[in-house]
Amino acid sequence: MARVQQGDGEAYRALLDDVGPLVAHVLNRRLADPADAQDAYQETFIALHRARHTYEPSRPLEPWLLAIAKNVAADFGRRNRRRALREILMETLPEHSVQPARDLRARFQRALASLPATQRDALVLLKLDGLSVAEAAAKAGTSPGALKVRAHRAQVAIRTMIQP
Amino acid sequence: MSSADQHRPLSHDALVERLVADAHPVRRLWPPGRRMGVWTAVAGGIAGTFAARNHLPTAGVRLSEPLFAAQIAMLVAAACWCAWLTFRASVPGREPRAPAIVTAILLVGSSVLLALGLAPETLADPRAFVQMGLTCSGVTLGLASIPWIAGLVALRRGAPVGPRLGAALAGAAALLVATAAMRTACPLGDARWHWMTWHLLPIAVGAVVSTALGPPFIRAWRQRHSPVRFNEA
Incomplete structure (x- = not known):
């Protein structure tokens, strides 16, 4: 990660490949919808990218990474709960579309x-x-x-x- | 395909390519300890200078009084603890947990309890009570403004996963250190209701205001200064 902070692209690629399965595992456990988990996976990587300057090389990577992933998952959970409150489920579908x-x-x-x-x-x-x-x-x-x-x-x- | 590949979403490779393409050197965030040192120098410098210039003639002698000294010590301790948690909150994985927050609440609560040891004044003239109080709160706010902004800037320079909590702590830390300085300068500092209403209550109000106003400020900055540059709509 220290090399990533210095702009080493190959080290960055290796790191992202390494942490991918762990991130996916955490998100799949926390988000029921696979589509949400996939979106959250990408958002986690973007958040990791934006926060990479905050990593301290003297400390373990995992708590830093998991805090980001769990925060993204929590955001998705909150978004889903808000959406569920707004949606109105209809008992029957309309028979005809409004427009031909x-x-x-x-x-x-x-x-x-x-x-x-x-x-x-x-x-x-x-x-x-x-x-x-x-x-x-x-x-x-x-x-x-x-x-x-x-x-x-x-x-x-x-x-x-x-x-x- | 390896088992690791099977666990990844299909877009992993494209995503990695995009991020690697943006992999330029970044300036590493200072550790919380060093940032705390800078903040303490700034906040302590402002509060110390104010107290040195505006302290009451009796303030030096009164430092030997247990209640007076304990009040200042507790406010300073609470300010330092809240500031420390603010700097931790800006780093993912180091955000304060429940025991740390409870400690902060206990420290602030102790300041309130110590204020109960002050003699209650009679509120014969409500207008004077409000006028004096507003002046004190205004001076406290002025003293707290720079440390407050410094705390929020420190937060937005990092990547706080809980920006509301971080902002609340930044506000509380700034107001606590300003209140500690005011304890030496306020002519009504020994009056219980004045001290609680116009000095201690604003700490809670400031923390709430910071909770509400801090996160948009942090987000706006992070979007503008994000290391990832996307095309805008």
Whole structure:
């Protein structure tokens, strides 16, 4: 880790490969949803990266690493609890969609094509390709927060455009 | 595929590549002990200078009185302990656990208990009580401001996993050291209700305010100064 703090890329790669299974194990034990665990895995690595200057070489690595992983898992747990409070489960699904499907699809495609490229990519990666936020952000070369903002703006724009 | 690989999410390699690409040298955070030393020099310097210039004529003699000396000693001890926990809180894995927090609460609680040993004054003139009190609290806040900001800066320079707790401790430490200095200078320091209302209560209020305002301040800084640079939307 001391070499990582000095900017040694190979040492960093070896370290991340070494700690990966431990981080995955901790997160899988703490998060019931595998998709959450995978997102948390990536967030843990990003948090580790941001906090790497705080590691003291004279101390063991494991407590430092586990504190970061457990904190990320706790954040996910809190987020899930908040989301569960907001969601309203419906007993029956509506029989018909609000819009006729054929017309809607064409309008959606037109609206999607008219979006700025960054917003379109965010929406496609996140909603159509079904990637997690962290994966989509990594693929788009942006932060998870920025990607969510782009996807949200795209959704709002499309909703406005396809409304009759 | 090895068993270790099977446990990793599929995106591990891509993630590692991205992080390794950003692996530049970083300035290592000073150990909590050294940071504590700097904070103590700053906070102690401000409080000491204030006390040396503004102490009551009797303050030197009164240091031999057990209650007076114990009050100052307890406030200083509580301030040092809270500051120490603040610096620990900025390092993952070294954040204060329950016994350390309980110790901090006991130290602050002891200061309150010692204040109960002061003689209660009669509150004949509420207006004077409030006016004098607001002046004392204002001076305390002014004395605490630099150590308070220094504590929050120290936190945001690190990576606190519990920013609320860290911010509360930073606020408490700064106000405790300022209150210790005020004990030598406040002309109503021996009046129980004045001391408890305008000197001890603001420590609790300050800790709560710091808990609320500290984390956004820490987060904002960390986002702006994050070593990972992403493209913004």
